[in-house]
Amino acid sequence: MxxxxxxxxxxxxxxxxxxxxxxxxxxxxxxxxxxxxxxxxxxxxxxxxxxxxxxxxxxxxxxxxxxxxPVPIHDIADRWIGKFERTRLRVLAKLKRRLEAEIDDSQED
The missing domain is CATH 1.10.10.10 (Winged helix-like DNA-binding domain superfamily/Winged helix DNA-binding domain)
Structure with a gap:
């Protein structure tokens, strides 16, 4: 690489x-x-x-x-960019769940 x-x-x-x-x-x-x-x-x-x-x-x-x-570029994307993307997606999914929970809590009041 x-x-x-x-x-x-x-x-x-x-x-x-x-x-x-x-x-x-x-x-x-x-x-x-x-x-x-x-x-x-x-x-x-x-x-x-x-x-x-x-x-x-x-x-x-x-x-x-x-x-x-394009294979070596794909390998770089898979190894170096992909792993960072997964973390970002996990954080976004967690944020989405929190916001949805806050919306549900505010609708109950």
Missing amino acids: DAVFKALADPSRRALLDSLHARTGQTLGELCAEHSMSRQAVAKHLLLLEQANLVVVQWRGREKLHYLN
Whole structure:
């Protein structure tokens, strides 16, 4: 997971992931055309994204197509965000029960 967090820490890499989310299966040239980075910079960022398993590649003839792999992001959401969400939902459910109990008590008076 450290590699995923490292990859997501850079705004340029997040922008590349956003591009692949909008239209997956892009070549290096297509990604370069969308961003104001050199070909070498985009290639370097894509390599790091590949190493983090956020981008997978498929060769089609001489073209290397880049595809978004959302699984590592899902794993982060499940492990890091999901557990915090459960706590918040429990607190909201407890608050709801308290408020409903207060409403019931006030209606009895």
